[in-house]
Amino acid sequence: MSEQQNFKRSLFSKDATKLGVSILQTAKQPDKIFQHGRYFGIPGNTKLQQECMERIMDTPKVQNLLANRPSSMWPDLEQMARMPKGSLGWCVQLRLQKLGLSFLVNESPVPESKEEFVISRSVRLHEIHHTILGLPITVAGEAAATAFYASTGSMPFDIGILSSWMLRGAYAPSERRLIWDGIGFGIAVGQAVPELFSPRWEDGWERSIIDWQNELGITQLLKTSPFKDDFVNIYGLSL
Numbered sequence: 696m697s698e699q700q701n702f703k704r705s706l707f708s709k710d711a712t713k714l715g716v717s718i719l720q721t722a723k724q725p726d727k728i729f730q731h732g733r734y735f736g737i738p739g740n741t742k743l744q745q746e747c748m749e750r751i752m753d754t755p756k757v758q759n760l761l762a763n764r765p766s767s768m769w770p771d772l773e774q775m776a777r778m779p780k781g782s783l784g785w786c787v788q789l790r791l792q793k794l795g796l797s798f799l800v801n802e803s804p805v806p807e808s809k810e811e812f813v814i815s816r817s818v819r820l821h822e823i824h825h826t827i828l829g830l831p832i833t834v835a836g837e838a839a840a841t842a843f844y845a846s847t848g849s850m851p852f853d854i855g856i857l858s859s860w861m862l863r864g865a866y867a868p869s870e871r872r873l874i875w876d877g878i879g880f881g882i883a884v885g886q887a888v889p890e891l892f893s894p895r896w897e898d899g900w901e902r903s904i905i906d907w908q909n910e911l912g913i914t915q916l917l918k919t920s921p922f923k924d925d926f927v928n929i930y931g932l933s934l
Contacts, residue, residue, distance in 0.1 A: 710737045714855055722862035725834045738851030747850045752813060756893035761809060765897035769819070775900065783907060784900035786826045786930050794822075794832060817892065824891050827907055828884060829917060829926030829934060834863050834870060835877040836922065842881030847890055876921040887916055904932065 713734040720731035738744060751757060770778075775788035821840065828843075830836035838860035844853040861878070864871030888911055899907065908914050917934045920926070926934050 710734075713737060718855065718859045718862065721856075721859040723866050725837075725859070725863060728859075735852065735855050738855045741851055744851050747848055748810075748813065751848055751890060751892065752809065754890070754893075757890070760893045760895065761812070764812065765895050767815070767897075769897070770900055778901050779903070781903050781905065781930070781932055782901045783823070783826070783896065783904050786904050786932075787823060787900075789929060790822055790826055790832070813892075820892065820896065823896050827891070827904065827911070828913075829920055829922055829930075830877075831922050831925040831929070833873075834860055834867075835873040836925075838863075838874045839877035839881035839884075839922070842878040843885045843891075846882045846885035847888075873921060880920055880922075883916060883919070884913060887913055904930070 714737050717731055717734040721728050724731060752761065770784055772788045772791060775784035778784040824830075824843070825832075825836065825840055828839070830839050838857065841853055841857045841860060844850065845857045857878075860874055864874055891911075894907075894911070896907075905914075908917060917923075917926075920934060923934050926932065
């Protein structure tokens with residue numbers, strides 16, 4: 696029994712050290728998160744992460760979505776670009792074009808298991824969430840999005856990533872204020888909207904992004920965003 700406990704403690708220590716490396720390196724070089732963030736998956740593979748995910752999936756709205764899954768076929772970027780200016784699709788393609796993430800619209804196979812569907816859809820919805828909330832492609836913007844996820848789901852995976860954005864200010868003091876303002880904004884949105892997974896975004900590509908914001912009840916809250924100017928500059932729309 697003693698040997699087993701020592702083994703678990705040793706394994707935990709190694710995993711914690713690896714996670715710490717990802718947190719520190721990502722905070723130092725956020726533009727290389729895909730390289731430095733290879734250990735963020737460690738807390739994502741824990742029983743605690745699974746329990747948090749199950750709580751979210753058991754809510755009535757998410758259950759309704761899972762019972763009638765939306766199509767995993769997204770319009771391609773050219774189709775989105777032809778949608779009405781200010782629509783969800785039109786705004787999303789601007790973001791994806793800038794990021795060079797066109798591969799996100801090409802995922803046609805529907806994951807069979809519930810867990811695979813949730814993970815796959817969550818990854819893609821991240822870009823929609825950024826768009827709806829008017830979050831820029833910066834550390835502060837990512838901090839706001841991650842703060843929303845962490846405050847609503849308390850998932851270890853999200854909290855690990857948020858730790859990097861919180862630490863970023865130590866390496867770049869000039870970014871610190873906006874990062875923390877972004878975190879505060881993400882938490883405030885989380886107080887108003889419990890999750891952004893259940894809306895059927897895929898059924899409303901041509902709907903105005905403003906209509907979506909009104910439906911979510913965040914129109915007034917968005918006016919307090921520290922990123923209002925970025926929203927105007929990127930999409931040519933006013934919050």
